[in-house]
Amino acid sequence: MNRVLLICAMLACAALSAAPAYAVRPDEMLRDPALEARAREVGKELRCLVCRNQSVDDSDADLAHDLRVLVRERIAAGDTNAEALQYIRARYGDYVLLRPPFQADTLLLWGGPALLLLAAAIAALLFYRGRRVAPVPKPLSAEEQRRLRLLLDGGTEPRATKLRGTER
Amino acid sequence: MTARRWPYLVPVAVFALMAAAFYGGLGIDATVLPSALIDEPAPQFDLPPLPGHEHGFTTEDLKGHVSLVNTFASWCAPCRAEHPVLNALAQRKRVPIYGIDYKDKEEAASAWLGELGDPYDRIGADSGRVGIDWGVYGVPETFVIDRAGRIRYKHVGPLSQQDVDRTILPLVAKLER
Numbered sequence: 298m299n300r301v302l303l304i305c306a307m308l309a310c311a312a313l314s315a316a317p318a319y320a321v322r323p324d325e326m327l328r329d330p331a332l333e334a335r336a337r338e339v340g341k342e343l344r345c346l347v348c349r350n351q352s353v354d355d356s357d358a359d360l361a362h363d364l365r366v367l368v369r370e371r372i373a374a375g376d377t378n379a380e381a382l383q384y385i386r387a388r389y390g391d392y393v394l395l396r397p398p399f400q401a402d403t404l405l406l407w408g409g410p411a412l413l414l415l416a417a418a419i420a421a422l423l424f425y426r427g428r429r430v431a432p433v434p435k436p437l438s439a440e441e442q443r444r445l446r447l448l449l450d451g452g453t454e455p456r457a458t459k460l461r462g463t464e465r
Numbered sequence: 466m467t468a469r470r471w472p473y474l475v476p477v478a479v480f481a482l483m484a485a486a487f488y489g490g491l492g493i494d495a496t497v498l499p500s501a502l503i504d505e506p507a508p509q510f511d512l513p514p515l516p517g518h519e520h521g522f523t524t525e526d527l528k529g530h531v532s533l534v535n536t537f538a539s540w541c542a543p544c545r546a547e548h549p550v551l552n553a554l555a556q557r558k559r560v561p562i563y564g565i566d567y568k569d570k571e572e573a574a575s576a577w578l579g580e581l582g583d584p585y586d587r588i589g590a591d592s593g594r595v596g597i598d599w600g601v602y603g604v605p606e607t608f609v610i611d612r613a614g615r616i617r618y619k620h621v622g623p624l625s626q627q628d629v630d631r632t633i634l635p636l637v638a639k640l641e642r
Contacts, residue, residue: 346498346602359568360602363593388600390501423472 320357327369336369339381343368344395352395500600500619507534507614508598512589515578516571522563522589527614531640532561533633534608535585535624536596538569539577541604547623548581554629555584560637564588567596567604609633611640 321340327333340354347358353365364385371381385393397403405412437445502508507527514521527534535551537544555562564585566574571590578585589595599608600619609618618636620628 359593360597363597367594367597386501388501388597389602390499390600392498 319354320361321354321365322362325362325365325369327373332369332372335378336365336372336381339368339372339378340365342382342395343385344393346389346393497621498602500616502600502616503619505616507608507610507616508595510589510591510595510598512565512591512595515566515575515588515590517575518588520587522565522587524614526563526587527610529612530561531612531637532563532586532610533637534563534565534599534610536565536567536591536599536601536604536606538567538604539573540569541567543623544605545581547605548584550624550626550629551584552582553626554633559634561586565595565599565601566590567601568593607633609636609640 319337321337327336337354341352343353343364345351345353345356345358345361345364347360348356351361353361353368368381368385371384372378376384382394391398397406399407507524509524511523512521526532533554537547551562554560562585564587566588569590574588574590578588599606599616603621605623607620607624608616611617617640618632620633624633
């Protein structure tokens with residue numbers, strides 16, 4: 298039992314201490330920790346166009362390095378985070394943003410989940426409404442009532458009125 | 466009963482739409498990104514010449530005529546594949562070709578041009594910053610610039626003879642009209 302606890306504790310320590318593996322090199326970093334922190338925020342938002350599914354902060358590609366340096370230059374020159382992002386976006390387009398902006402050509406992207414939910418709700422509504430209008434059985438006719446009463450009373454049906462059955 | 470049958474066609478219709486969309490998507494090369502700079506003025510830059518060349522390459526060189534701007538590097542294998550196409554195009558003297566030597570060693574670039582031939586009217590040596598201003602994310606890339614110095618078209622990857630004949634030259638002719 299103690300051994301299991303120990304292993305769990307060790308795994309927990311490993312998980313907690315695993316910092317994300319940034320590709321940011323020490324020589325790129327800004328002296329001012331506040332500015333460097335802002336540069337990291339911007340870098341996380343920027344797609345590395347060489348490896349595509351990494352941010353420039355995570356990528357070792359040459360272009361990612363150049364973009365990190367450029368972002369730090371813009372921020373050191375007094376750009377806000379949004380201005381630094383816009384500077385890169387003006388050159389590489391919306392694709393360079395890892396978080397797609399909400400605009401006319403991304404309406405389907407952002408609205409898609411809501412649309413699917415709506416479609417599912419409509420489908421469910423139609424399905425259950427269709428069920429409720431299932432035909433109600435017609436009341437028994439006078440002849441059927443008479444036969445039912447006869448059967449329930451334990452009597453036997455006269456042969457002549459028997460609808461189905463075999464002669465024995 | 467027949468009136469109740471149409472809901473069963475909905476999945477068929479959805480499938481048909483998705484199949485059409487995916488079939489259309491097969492023709493899209495996801496590695497090629499559209500340029501954000503189409504119809505924008507070419508960026509301002511002033512690149513130094515390679516050793517042994519008289520002129521560098523600046524924004525001013527683009528004014529007043531239709532031209533091509535090709536980014537290349539001696540370390541880039543697809544550029545080597547593209548080079549004969551550029552040489553052939555330069556021999557026709559149809560349109561000036563300007564080169565941006567992207568993140569390259571100057572001696573290596575000079576040696577490369579000495580070995581393979583130099584199709585460029587002007588070459589500027591770029592440490593990478595001008596490439597970013599052009600939205601370059603890999604070499605080779607080729608831009609078509611109009612008379613006003615605006616970027617009108619971007620080709621990503623090596624140009625083939627077919628690209629030149631079917632896309633680049635017709636566009637150059639159209640822009641010159």
